[in-house]
Amino acid sequence: MMLSLYQLFFILTNILFCTALSDTNVSGPVLRIVGGHEISITDAPFIASLQRKSGFTVVHICGAIIVTKRYLLTAGHCITFSGRRKKKRSIGKNKYELGRSNDYVIRYGSSDVKRGYFKLIKKFFVHPDFNPSFLFNDFGAIALANDLEFDKKTQPAKLPDGNATETAAELQKMSETRTVCNAYGWGISTARSYNFLQVVSLHLTKADTCRTILAKRSLGIMDEDVQLCTLEEWEKKDACQGDSGGPLSCNGVIWGIVSWGEGCARPGNPAVFARVDVARRWLEEDVYHRSLDRSTQHDFSIYSPKNITILILNVCFILFLTDYLSK
DSSP states (O other): OHHHHHHHHHHHHHHHHHHHHSOOBOOOSOOOOBSOEEOOGGGOTTEEEEEEEETTEEEEEEEEEEOSSSEEEEOGGGSEEOSSOSSOEEETTEEEEEOOGGGEEEEESOSBTTSSEEEEEEEEEEOTTOBTTTTBTOOEEEEESSOOOOBTTBOOOOOOOSOHHHHHHHHHHHHHTTOEEEEEEEEEOSSOEEEEEEEEEEEEEOHHHHHHHHHHTTOOOOOTTTEEEEOOSSSOOBOOGGGTTOEEEETTEEEEEEEEESSSSOTTOOEEEEEHHHHHHHHHHTGGGSOOOSOOOOOOGGGSHHHHHHHHHHHHHHHHHHHHHHO
């Protein structure tokens, strides 16, 4: 009887430990791609999922864009917190708290948000002019603890090339012609939950049109120097909160980072994206030159106090069982 009880103990503790290492994801109460359809990760190998640790699991919170083997782009608001919090980092009147990189991981290489590979995060960066109130300069960068390995399911995104004048002119031309772009993300629509990567087609719109609609409907403001807009006048199609940080691709180039909008898939309401051409220059002129030498403790799930306790209990059980059977 004694042996059976310890066998049961062994099984239960190992179940707990295996659960700690599993890929299981807990869906958050956010809304994401609306009016899109499912695609394979090979159709968008430049996207990754930023996931936050939650007990024994990790939870998808935002999209991210693979830029190099070591760096990814996301929205600044995906890796910061605003409100009444301690230890805020202040930029002028804009106060926010930067998330702890130890609390997050990157998952990539799969269209299923519950699968793929993990990478630990070394450091977060936020644009120095990030404004959490209006989401101007909504740029965040993620430095990984070690490099990605590129294959057909994991590839760097193609970013806009050229100086500020050249990329602004190209974006204006695409906006005037209402270029069709694709937004990508893992989603929950108001009708159905999704674990698999979704894409939705959206039309660029001119900055003047976007500003006018936002002002008329008292929805907010946009700055065309750092933002761009899409607009669906009749169809219920959109990216939404859980897609923040994900890519907007136009003509095979990533031009936007999902940033904000009033409601989701409301015809006539613009969706606002952070401009990737601006983000690219910030990466090249600032982020890539920052030191990553600062020590960062990567306490992924296996190293949590609870899991260490389970491991110790297992070791104690094995020692006890060995002694018991030897008698």
